[in-house]
Amino acid sequence: MKTIYEPGKHIPIVDEADVCVLGGSCTGVFAAVRAARLGAKVVIIEKQNCFGGVATLGLVNIWHSLYDAEFKKQIISGLTEEVVERLEKRSAVRKNSNSPSSAFNLNTEELKIELDQLITESKVKPYLHSFYAAPVVEGDRVKAVIIENKSGRQAIAAKVFIDATGDGDLCYHLGLEHFYAEAIQPPTSCxxxxxxxxxxxxxxxxxxxxxxxxxxxxxxxxxxxxxxxxxxxxxxxxxxxxxxxxxxxxxxxxxxxxxxxxxxxxxxxxxxxxxxxxxxxxxLPAAIGIRETRHIKAEYQLTERDLLSGTKFHDAVAYGSYRVDIHHADCKGITFKYLDGTQEVIRHGKKAVSRWREETADSPTYYQIPYRCLVPPKFENVLFCGRMIDADPGAFGAVRVMVNLNQLGEAAGVAAFLALDSALPVAEISTQKLREVMAKGGSIIFD
Ligand SMILES: Cc1cc2nc3c(=O)[nH]c(=O)nc-3n(C[C@H](O)[C@H](O)[C@H](O)COP(=O)(O)OP(=O)(O)OC[C@H]3O[C@@H](n4cnc5c(N)ncnc54)[C@H](O)[C@@H]3O)c2cc1C
Incomplete structure (x- = not known):
């Protein structure tokens, strides 16, 4: 490939923050808001004209259940529940109870405004129409990021960076190990x-x-x-x-x-x-709905086995009950796997119901996601959250839905604050403290 030389130049540092969040879906917004509510000075960078990611830009207006698979025990709260309550006041949400395929239908145009308000109330500094382009690295730390917008190239310096770009753009540019699923779940224009x-x-x-x-x-x-x-x-x-x-x-x-x-x-x-x-x-969507691209290698990879057997983690920061849901790239159909051992395969317009495992007396009714899935093995001030999570295809098929990723955003925001507060690398913060602070701020955290 032919190349051209770009001359080096000095770039203005337009902001110096404690925490800089890249990407403004609910995952990124919730990370920013949780860190800001704890007292951090937070900046959020979003390349489009609004917050909400696939929910708003992609028109996807379903959030899944906040309860376990039997709809008996509440497992998710935090900012997801807070936003639902705010939207309810504007008649912008309809609850469909006890449904494994949809719990809330949202008017996601209203969600755009609600997220603006959350950002404003929390005093997070927003940069819209701003594309994160490159990191500035010093040793094992990211010192700043370069963004591009109407005002040109600008730098944002921060003490901790949270990559919530979906594709893991920051982690990729940092050369962190990444991988693709053998069959990437296909995108959809809604x-x-x-x-x-x-x-x-x-x-x-x-x-x-x-x-x-x-x-x-x-x-x-x-x-x-x-x-x-x-x-x-x-x-x-x-x-x-x-x-x-x-x-x-x-x-x-x-x-x-x-x-x-x-x-x-x-x-x-x-x-x-x-x-x-x-x-x-x-x-039409402002951006095509992307289900999957690259995944970033983390301290821990969540597996389908962990997920469907309800493995307990000492550093669990999120819970979910949404089924494994894989849109096939190859056979043009969909597979759902449930925690109770049943499975549905829909292909050629026909649904086949079977079991993916033998029947047992007890089945888990929810799964757990550990903090380590958000922590890269290198760079002491970088976390990532969103669909780039380190998960195998089965686990990813379930954790990828928004009520799950929203919680990971909240965990990343709280963790970033604790890393600052304790002057420790993100991998070394006390996960017990992380869980305590998350619970204090409204998240459901089980013993
Ligand atoms: C068609 C479709 C239907 C789905 N159905 C459902 C459903 O019904 N319910 C459900 O819960 N989940 C559903 N999902 C899954 C879910 O929507 C996604 O997994 C989830 O939204 C991913 O969240 P994210 O925060 O990782 O990424 P995204 O929502 O993609 O957000 C990434 C954000 O980062 C921004 N960004 C990216 N790169 C940069 C950059 N370089 N600089 C600045 N900003 C950047 C983007 O503009 C975007 O706002 C669906 C997905 C698709 C595609």
Whole structure:
């Protein structure tokens, strides 16, 4: 490849913070807010125009249950519950109790404003439209990061950095060991569609299976749901762009265009083979919904075995009950594995129910995620949280949902504060203290 020399130059340091969070989904925002509520001076960098990540930019409006798999014991609270309560006051959330596939339908446009308010109230300094571009390293520490925005190249100095970019951009630039799953879960361009009564009952998946080829749509699995307060407007997660790595600029560009093409193809299919009805495109995502790219190696890798057997960790900082949910890159279908040993495989429009393990008298009803999954083996002032988590494909299939990652964000924010407060590397903070401080700040932490 031909190269060009970029001359070195002095870059203004526009902020000096205690904690700098890169990436502003709920994972990043919750990290920032938890650190700020403990008294840290926090900066958050987000490349788009709003906070919320896949939930807002990608239109994905479902949060899963805060209870265990039997819906008896509450296992998640913290900022997730706080945000739900705030949204409820604006009629921007609907609760669907006892559902393994959706507990809350959110109006994620309202979520954007709620996250703005959380950031403002907590006195976190936001940088929107600001792309994290590169780290500045001194020995085993990151000293600053370079961001790019309308004002040019700027530096943010901080004492602890939290990588919440989804793709683990900071960790990748630091040369930390990373890996890809053998089959990366494919991205999806969601879409909000408006239609009338007749299309409500349309068999979208059956139609894709039978007629999709005519519109360049692969036989596949998808879902759709309503948006609170918006009658006749539905959020469709029906497309998949297969065999792409969205951490690669060229493949990401292709995926955005291909995802939007598939949305139009879906509408064309409904117009041709569905009942005659009004059908309008309300909105497309500001960024394609990315399920998976690279994972960063951490002090500990969470495995499917840990997860489905409910392994207890002394440094557990998050709990979950959402099923293992793998959108297949190869066989174009989906597999769900449950803590009670059952499994569902949906392929070619048919659901096959079986067991992934023998029946036992007792099954775990929730799983645990340890702090060590967020701690890289190198760099004493860097943590990461989000879908780049160190997890094998089965464990990742479950922990990747937002109610789980939200808790990891909160853990990273509290851990960053404790590292500062105790003047210790992030890997050496007391995890007992971490769990105590998290619980004091509203998180559910079990003995
Ligand atoms: C189509 C789809 C449907 C899904 N359905 C559900 C569901 O129903 N419920 C559920 O809970 N989960 C669902 N998931 C999974 C879940 O949404 C994701 O795993 C989760 O949102 C990932 O969170 P994250 O914080 O790691 O990353 P993201 O949400 O991707 O957030 C990363 C943030 O960092 C920003 N960023 C990235 N790079 C940079 C940079 N260099 N500089 C500055 N900012 C940067 C991005 O703009 C973004 O705001 C779905 C995922 C997809 C794609």
């Amino acid at each position: 879409a909000k569609l408006y239609y009338g009564e007749k299309l409500h009952g349309f068999g979208w998946q059956k139609a894709i299976a039978e007629k999709g080829e005519e519109f360049g749509l692969a036989e596949d699995w998808g879902w759709r749901t309503f948006v609170p307060g918006m009658p006749n407007t539905f959020m469709h997660a029906e497309t998949h762009v297969f065999n792409v790595d969205c951490a690669d600029a060229a493949q990401l560009t292709y995926s955005e265009i291909e995802g939007r093409r598939q949305v139009r193809a879906l509408m064309d299919l409904a117009r041709k083979y569905g009942p005659e009805d009004v059908l309008a495109l309300v909105s």
